[in-house]
Amino acid sequence: MAHKEIFWMTCDSIEQLRAEYGPFHTRAEAEVEAQKLGFGYLLRYEHVIDENDEIQEVRCIFIELPRSRPRARLATPQGQVRESKYHTRCATCGEMAVHDEPWRAEVWADIHEFERRRHRVRLFEKSQGAGLREIGDWRDRCR
Numbered sequence: 001m002a003h004k005e006i007f008w009m010t011c012d013s014i015e016q017l018r019a020e021y022g023p024f025h026t027r028a029e030a031e032v033e034a035q036k037l038g039f040g041y042l043l044r045y046e047h048v049i050d051e052n053d054e055i056q057e058v059r060c061i062f063i064e065l066p067r068s069r070p071r072a073r074l075a076t077p078q079g080q081v082r083e084s085k086y087h088t089r090c091a092t093c094g095e096m097a098v099h100d101e102p103w104r105a106e107v108w109a110d111i112h113e114f115e116r117r118r119h120r121v122r123l124f125e126k127s128q129g130a131g132l133r134e135i136g137d138w139r140d141r142c143r
């Protein structure tokens with residue numbers, strides 16, 4: 001049966017070069033950590049996973065915390081969050097990472113699949129508007 005996996009991260013901005021911290025199981029934990037770090041945003045990840053432990057769907061939502069200063073918001077106008085980010089997630093154990101460049105994602109996957117035999121890493125591209133999109137057969141293509 002398909003089930004949903006939800007986890008939270010906190011981050012200092014919604015720009016491409018942001019600091020992220022987490023993951024946390026609950027929004028409350030993430031908010032406490034955000035407060036400690038002075039971060040103004042939460043990231044909510046939602047994975048829909050089928051009976052074979054395959055990710056069917058990934059959703060990623062930015063939530064601006066009410067206490068974040070208006071100045072921080074002005075510094076990150078919507079238009080600046082245009083560039084893609086690459087998310088890797090292991091379909092076998094669930095470990096994941098975010099990368100600025102596709103080759104970094106490939107290096108991460110190489111190391112992960114080398115260290116953990118028979119694990120399979122999947123790649124997602126995140127862009128503004130389109131959200132998170134899986135890039136299928138990417139490992140076959142790169143090799």
Ligand SMILES: [Zn+2]
Nearest residue numbers: 090092093119
């Ligand atoms: Zn793994």
